[in-house]
Amino acid sequence: MPGTFEGETVNRRRFMNLVTNGAGGVAAVAITLPVLGFAAGPIFSRVPFEWQTIGMPADFPKSTYQTRVVEIVQGIGEAGKTTAYVRARDPSIDTEPEDQYNQFVALSSRCMHLGCPVRFVAAAERFICPCHGGVYDFRGMVAGGPPVRPLDRFYTRLKDGYVQIGPRYSVNSELRRFSPRDPGEPLDGVGQYLYPARFSTSQIPQS
Amino acid sequence: MPRPKRPGEAQDVGAFPPAEAGITVVDWIDERTSLSPGIRWMLFRKVPKGINWAYTLGSATLFAFLAQAVTGVFLAMYYRPDAAGGAYESIRYITDDAFLGQFVRGMHKWGASVMIILIFLHMARVFFYGAYKYPRELTWIIGVVLLILTLVMGFTGYLLPFDQRAYWATIVGVNINGTGPFVGPFLSDFLRAGPEFGATTLSRFYAIHMLLVPGAIGALIGAHLYLVSKLGITAPPWLKAEPEPELLEHSEV
Ligand code: HEM
Ligand code: FES
Numbered sequence: 001m002p003g004t005f006e007g008e009t010v011n012r013r014r015f016m017n018l019v020t021n022g023a024g025g026v027a028a029v030a031i032t033l034p035v036l037g038f039a040a041g042p043i044f045s046r047v048p049f050e051w052q053t054i055g056m057p058a059d060f061p062k063s064t065y066q067t068r069v070v071e072i073v074q075g076i077g078e079a080g081k082t083t084a085y086v087r088a089r090d091p092s093i094d095t096e097p098e099d100q101y102n103q104f105v106a107l108s109s110r111c112m113h114l115g116c117p118v119r120f121v122a123a124a125e126r127f128i129c130p131c132h133g134g135v136y137d138f139r140g141m142v143a144g145g146p147p148v149r150p151l152d153r154f155y156t157r158l159k160d161g162y163v164q165i166g167p168r169y170s171v172n173s174e175l176r177r178f179s180p181r182d183p184g185e186p187l188d189g190v191g192q193y194l195y196p197a198r199f200s201t202s203q204i205p206q207s
Numbered sequence: 208m209p210r211p212k213r214p215g216e217a218q219d220v221g222a223f224p225p226a227e228a229g230i231t232v233v234d235w236i237d238e239r240t241s242l243s244p245g246i247r248w249m250l251f252r253k254v255p256k257g258i259n260w261a262y263t264l265g266s267a268t269l270f271a272f273l274a275q276a277v278t279g280v281f282l283a284m285y286y287r288p289d290a291a292g293g294a295y296e297s298i299r300y301i302t303d304d305a306f307l308g309q310f311v312r313g314m315h316k317w318g319a320s321v322m323i324i325l326i327f328l329h330m331a332r333v334f335f336y337g338a339y340k341y342p343r344e345l346t347w348i349i350g351v352v353l354l355i356l357t358l359v360m361g362f363t364g365y366l367l368p369f370d371q372r373a374y375w376a377t378i379v380g381v382n383i384n385g386t387g388p389f390v391g392p393f394l395s396d397f398l399r400a401g402p403e404f405g406a407t408t409l410s411r412f413y414a415i416h417m418l419l420v421p422g423a424i425g426a427l428i429g430a431h432l433y434l435v436s437k438l439g440i441t442a443p444p445w446l447k448a449e450p451e452p453e454l455l456e457h458s459e460v
Contacts, residue, residue: 043396
């Protein structure tokens with residue numbers, strides 16, 4: 001835009017417009033970006049998890065599950081707790097590769113349809129969800145209903161003669177380990193790419 | 208075309224002659240703000256022949272929203288968004304102990320359903336009367352945003368009593384949201400403020416429920432009503448337009 005005299009490229013009115021709008025824009029951005037970052041921060045911060053002692057090896061037979069209440073979020077009482085179903089590894093049925101973290105099989109009670117709490121029914125050797133009829137077999141594999149993958153698991157380990165429970169991880173239908181996903185997110189085929197790992201969790205058990 | 212006023216002639220002031228300024232409080236304010244023409248423009252606009260009770264559904268939704276806003280503000284005087292048990296306890300206090308607490312909470316709780324029902328009825332009225340067509344598309348689009356925000360109010364408010372039903376319904380709701388490909392998992396983390404339902408999930412929902420969304424709804428209702436006033440209301444679709452007899456004389460048919 002030409003100016004009012006020869007060689008002027010920006011006239012006063014246009015200059016003042018630019019400065020005023022620019023200053024307003026800077027002020028708006030200076031307020032909105034920090035608050036948005038503030039609200040979105042938890043997406044990027046990794047939550048620590050502590051190993052919790054849940055008993056002696058003899059407490060956990062191979063043939064049925066023991067329930068243990070684990071605290072997954074500190075400081076909010078009951079709302080931060082979840083139930084784990086724990087038993088000793090049974091090589092005759094647990095065909096997934098063995099390592100130091102699965103000498104005890106600890107299943108999360110969170111249904112992999114949409115997250116209701118499943119219950120182990122000993123007589124049927126099934127996990128049954130009260131919400132929409134999800135059913136899992138003794139190993140936590142989907143046996144019926146809407147769940148999209150087997151029950152999540154917790155890392156377990158033996159430390160000083162005690163059984164300890166660690167972070168949660170997710171598995172696909174071949175029991176391959178993935179970093180913990182939310183319920184409703186399948187991990188077979190393209191599922192693992194459609195539902196990528198989050199920044200807030202990690203697959204490897206820390207410490 | 209109105210003829211320009213001649214000196215000495217009385218001014219045509221229409222149906223609402225201006226009162227002597229400065230006599231009442233209202234006049235005092237109006238003299239300084241000139242609000243009354245705007246209010247008249249909004250309230251005394253022309254409406255087409257044949258409108259019926261279905262046209263009141265929008266205003267009914269508006270009043271449901273106002274009732275929610277008022278009762279909600281007062282519930283906030285007793286409510287505590289504390290996930291470690293304080294939230295449940297404060298709701299128990301409102302319901303069992305506070306004077307008229309059960310009544311005010313009841314109004315807010317039932318009013319929430321009433322507002323959802325009314326907004327859908329209003330939307331159905333607009334849809335079946337074809338009132339979303341040109342030039343009212345933007346009114347409709349703002350309406351859709353209002354509908355979504357109203358549903359967000361329902362979702363975030365449901366968690367606040369923090370009983371078993373509230374907790375599990377929110378877990379399920381957040382997980383449904385997480386099933387959106389690619390962004391779903393991150394949106395869930397955003398809603399929960401972390402990978403699990405945590406200490407600040409409840410305060411986050413509370414802030415969205417009582418500050419963020421009501422503010423947005425209030426502003427959008429303003430825009431919605433401005434457009435309703437500006438464009439005028441549609442006539443019922445079964446009403447035939449009656450052309451001026453003069454126009455008919457000159458037409459070819
Ligand atoms: C908070 C929610 C809402 C409030 C308070 C509200 C309020 C109103 C009011 C008072 C009117 C005047 C006419 C009437 O009552 O029928 C109106 C008209 C209208 N509304 Fe809404 N509304 C809301 C939601 C919606 C929704 C969800 C839609 C559709 C998606 C919508 C679309 C429209 C349209 C297109 C008109 C113009 C109708 C015409 O010209 O005949 N509104 N609204
Ligand atoms: S949440 Fe378990 S079946 Fe839906």
